[in-house]
Amino acid sequence: MSDWSSQRERSTRSAVRLILWIALHLGRAPARTLLYPITAYFLLKARPQRRASRRFLTRVLGRPARMTEVARHIHCFAATILDRVYLLAGRRELLDIHLHQPELVTDRVAAGQGFLLLGSHLGSFELLRALAIEEARMPLKILMYPAHNPVITELLHALNPTIAGSVISLDSPKPLLAVKESLDAGYAVGLLGDRRMPDEPAVICDFLGRRASFPSGPLSLAALTGVPVILPFGIYRGGNRYDVYFERFAERVELDRHDRARRESQLQDWVRRYADRLAHHARAAPFNWFNFYDFWEDEDAVSQA
Template sequence: MRLWKAKAERGSAWLIRLIVWLAKTVGRPFCRALLYPIVLYFVVTDAVATRASREFLSVAQGRRARWVDVFAHIHCFAATLLDRVYMAEGEFHRFEVTVEGDALVRDAVKAGKGCLLLGSHLGSFDLMMLANKALAHQPVSIMMHSDPRARVRRIAGIDDSASQVIQLGRPDSFLRAYDVLQQGGVVAALADRVDGAGASLEAAFFGRNASFPLGPHVLASRAGAPVLMCYGLYEGGSRYRVEFIDFGPAAAPGSRGAKLQPIIERYAKLLEQHARRYPKNWFNFYPFWAKQ
């Protein structure tokens, strides 16, 4: 799976570079028009992403995905890349951003409990964080790998000055995130991809088993902080929706391994519900159901 994901990242890197250059050179309306030939070329030349898109859309929509569905899917991804550049420059006036559930974050912070945000590659996690920053919310400590995601963020010009990045893969990653939560801060973690040798469990996702990482849920059980699902969803045109949803109680303190199975199943179910509503926002362009 890491090979598939690496290919997908390499394939999208040139797309990101091109879109960033266009965004900084010409206006947004002209850039949006240029996305059509750019995405067409991408669909024709990137077999890995195209196959992954067709597989997911066929499952999520309950019918075999057509070529036009795949095109619309990747166009949605490209459109968010374009807008990410403008948001990174602070040009939020270009967009209509609807935020739901943000009071849940504020209430948790005011109560001194901290908050763990469980994100995914449904929609743009970066867009969700940027919108959060623009709305003057609490700074967020983001758990993420420095490569290749940080490289992509550098290409897109995304500023993390309002966020503290906790780099995954370091011996102290878990402890740093735990300390932030214990101090009443907010930590965000992507919880839909298994990477490296991290522990994982399988759960039904659109009726087929997929693997999900245990790390974020172990952190939640240890810290005892409120847990929210969060999404940054593209609705077309200049419209975005940021949602914070109560995840429910975390696992009992000290839960590990198979004891986290009900929690993983709950995460997969909630993710599926949103992915069914926004299938074109699914930005995992690799075989998601492959054995990991």
């Protein structure tokens, strides 16, 4: 499996600024026409991402992926980034967003109960973040490494400065203390569970018929905090349509505190359960898979990393 964190960002500040200007001053339709040359550029120039897209689509579709499908995959990703601009600019009326089981979130917010939103790179997790800020209905903090994709991150933060204040940086001195304080204050804390950093503890799971490495840290954090865990999936349907699904994953992730072997076994079970739900949604919406790197382990990989 390749290291996703080592992939360089291909965007430049001038290019992103131009796209933002067109999006905000000329409108969504002209901005969406830019998605086609952007797709063509990445299809021609971004060989690792193109190869990873084709491998994933071949696996999830059960047949060799066509180049037109790889192009559709890249276009889908670019479209969600563009729509993030409109959400952060307070232009939600341009998008048709359907929420499924929102009460899983809103009931907890109304009760002042902190919880974890364990997301992924399937669909637009940033859609949830932008909705939370734009509507101010869900107090939300995001646990992340802000240094990844710095150009896009910086310019989107400039578009809506509120979003920068919603970040709990994993590079900060005491991120776990900040998480606990946020949960105690009734915030939802969002984090992603499908990518691990080099040397991060992981669990090898069967994922779409082949072994893949998932970080164990997010579910260890869930066990440590003892708060409910909700899975969100912001699925792009094409055009201006999105379906946002919320799933109850666990009221509490419990791990044995005394028996280390039993604890590790329980943690592996929880991570594999998460991987199973991710696989379910990946099959249902394959062009929403936004992990553009070699996701699976080599065939001779060890069973535990």
